[in-house]
Structure formats: C-alpha cells, structure tokens
Amino acid sequence: MAIIAQLSDIHLAAGRDGRVDDGSGPVRALRAAVSSLLSLPARPDAVVLTGDLADGGRPAEYERLHALLSPLPMAVFPMPGNHDDRDEMRRVFNDHPAVAASGLTPQAPVQYAVDVAGVRLVCCDTTVDGHPHGHMSRERLAWLDETLSAAPDTPTVVATHHPPFPIGIRFIDEMRFVDPAGFASVISKHPQVVRVISGHVHRGAVGSLAGIVSTTCPSTYRQLFLDLTQPGRAAVTGEPAGFAIHLVENDGTATTHFVPTGNYRPLMDVE
Template sequence: MAIIAQLSDIHLAAGRDGEVDDGSGPVRALRAAVSSLLALPARPDAVVLTGDLTDGGRPAEYARLHALLSPLPMAVYPMAGNHDDRDALRAAFADHPAVAETGSSPQAPVQYAVNVAGVRLVCCDTTVEGHPHGHMGEDRLAWLDDTLGAAPDVPTVVATHHPPFPIGIRFIDDMGLDDSSAFAAVIARHPQVVRVTSGHVHRGSVGSLAGRVSTTCPSTYRQLFLDLTRPGRAAVTGEPAGFAVHLVGDDGSATTHFVPTGSYRPLMDVE
C-alpha cells in the first residue's frame, strides 16, 4: 500500500531580510504541518504539494519553502497554483528530476508523473497565468490522456490545483477548472484512476468525477468559511489547519483521511 500525504495552499510570503523563520502565520502553520506529518505512526511514502505554495510567486518565497520542507525525509512533489510562478518554482526545485524535466520555457506547464510505492501519481498543471481560475486546454488534456494511457494497469492518483467538481462555495466555483467536463472525459477513459485530488478550496471536501471519488485538501494555513448561500460571503475562519493522507492499495482500493495539524496523542487504548 502506498501512503501519499497532501499539503496544499501554504501561501508562504517572503521573510524579513531573507529569514527562513520569522514567526509569521504561514511559517508557523507549515512547521506545524510538517511536524504533524512526521509524527504519524506510519510515515507517508511521498508528499504532494497541490499548489499556491507561495503567496506572490517570488524566488525568496520558494527558497523559504524549500528550507522549511527540508525536514521531510520522503520525496516531495510540488505543483503550481494560481499564486505560483512556474519559473521560480522550477528554479527552487531544480534538484527535483521530475520538475526539471518539465522544461525551461516560462509557459511550459509543471506537470509530470512519478511512481510512489507501486502507485502512480500524476501531477497536472491547471494554472492560467495572471488569472485565478483553472484551465487545462487541448495540449494539457492530451498530455494527461497519453500519460494515463502509458500505465493502464497501475493504480493512479491524479492531482490538480483547481478542483474539477463543484464545491458549492460560489466564489470558489467561479474560479474553478473551467474545462472540467473535458477533464472528466479523459478521466472516464482510464479506470485505473482511483482518486482525483485538488487544492485551491482551503478546506477538505469530497465529490465525484467520472464515477471516481474526488477530494480537496485543507490548507496548511487558513480555511475558507463554509457559506453555501448565494451570493455568499468570501471569508476565512479560525478552523484548524490540516492536510490529507491518501492510502492506495495494489488492488486499486483508496481511502482519504483529513488530518488537523497539531499534537494529538492517544488518550486511551480502546482494544
């Protein structure tokens, strides 16, 4: 069984005078997420970062991110979100073979596939430069179709930043994946896809896409207020930050857990 942790919507800003840890909210939150992840009894085989890794896409922010993630002993797979800059992300993770192979052009999407403990993780780029919404387009959808077609018998997790299913929070749905129907049509052709998981929403949610379970991940920093009314209020809350953990079996079974960050020790044994 593969264990894949998911951190999302970290929103790191540049530190004062180049400091890695200046005690700011996003820094404290990421350090707590990393500590909580390392405290799990079964450590994940890999960590996927589903976008909005920084707040402004500046090189100093990615350098800070790289340093704060350094305690993680497992492979870390970064993806771009609408707050990210592809060039700066690639430069910061130049030591990452999968990222480096995505190319050097500013317009080249940061998308790749890797193997994690017998499971395939396919990282998609849904970003549109200068815009908050997501879009794959013909070229990226063709890449996804070809990539999935290359390993039809391997259980696969597909990761995006923008969720391809409706969340119910108006302003998030207004800046979701605008070609989600075309994306779903690709997923429908590949039954080995056992989970589609995304960021962008700043809270955990579960939906359906082409008959597959599709999830979003809590933010390591701030959670969005759950207002399902129309037009609704765009606001953040004091709800606990968190992350997701996906368990994927060799038989194609898949389970997702949402984990609040913090130190939560067993209170008592129940067996």
C-alpha cells in the same frame, strides 16, 4: 500500499524587504504541518504539494519553502496554483528530475508523473497565466491522456490545483476549473485512476468526477468559511489547519483521511 500525504495552499509570503518572516503565520503553520506528518505512526511514502505554495510567486518564498520542507525524509512533489510562478518554483525544486524536466520553455506547464510505492502520481497543471481560474488546454489534456495510457494497470492518483467539481462556495466556484468536461472525458477512459485530489479550496471536501471520488485538501494555513448561501461571505475562519492522507492499495482500493494539524497522542487504548 502507498501512503501519499497532501499539503496545499501554504501561501508563504515575502514582505517588502523580499524576505519571508520566520515568525509569520504561514511559516509557523507549515512547521506545525511538517511536525504533524513526522509524528504519524506510519510515515507517508511521498508528499504532494497541490499549489498556492507561495503567495506572490517570489524567489524568496520558494527558497524558504524548500528549507522548511527539508526535515521531511520522503520525496516531495510540488505543483503550481494560481498564486505561483512556475519558473521560480521549478528553479528551487529542481532537485527532482521530473520537476526539472517539465521546464523546457519559460512558464511551461509543470506536469509530470512519478511512481510512489507501486502507485502512480500524475501531477497536472491547471493554472492559467494572469487569472485565478483553472483550465486544461487541448495540449495538456493530450499529455494527460498519453501519460495515463503509459501505465494502464497501475493504480493512479491524479492531482490538480483547481478541483474539477463544484464546491458550493460562491467565490471559490467563480475561480473554478473552467470546462472540466474535457478533463472528465480523459479520466473516464482510464479505469486505473482511483482518486482525483485537488487544492484551492482551503477545506476538505469530497465530490466525484466521471465516477471517481475526487477530494480537496485543507490548507496548512487558513480555512475558508463554509458559507453555502448566495452570494455568501468570502472569509477565513479559526478552524484548525490540516492536510490529507491518501492510502492506495495495489488492488486500487483508495481511502482518504483529513488530518488536523497537531501532534495528537492516543488518550487510551480501545478494543
């Protein structure tokens, strides 16, 4: 069994002086998330970061992020969101060959596949330069199809920043994954895909794509207000920050848990 942790929408932000304040909310929140991960009885085999890692795509934001994640003993796999700068992220996280190899040209998509305890994690780049919405071009879809075809018998988790299903929150759906049909058509060809996981929403949500369970992840920082009315209010709430844990068995069985940040201890044993 592979245990994959998902952290998302961290939004580390540098100030006018170009530095990230260690007392800022995003920094404190990320430290709490890392501590929570390390307190789990079964530690994850890997951590995937599903975008919006930095708030402004500045070098100092990625450098501080890399340092704050350094206590994690497992591999950490970053991917960009609409707030990120691909080249700055790749420069700082070049300690993993798959991430470094994805940058053959400036601002090339950050997309790669890695093995995690017998399960394949395929990280896609859905970002569109200068825009908040998501999209995968023909070239990116061709890469995904070829990558999935290379390991048809290995249970696979596909990760994106933008979720390929509607959320119901108006302003998030306005920044949606545009035209997810092409993405769905590729996924539907590969039955080894057992889960599609995304960020962007700052909430845990469950949907489906091509018959595959698809989930979004809580933010390690702030959660969005669940207003399903139209036009709805764009706001953040005081709900706990969190992350997701994905369990994938070798037979392809997959389970997702949404975990609030905090070092929780058992109150009592139950039978």
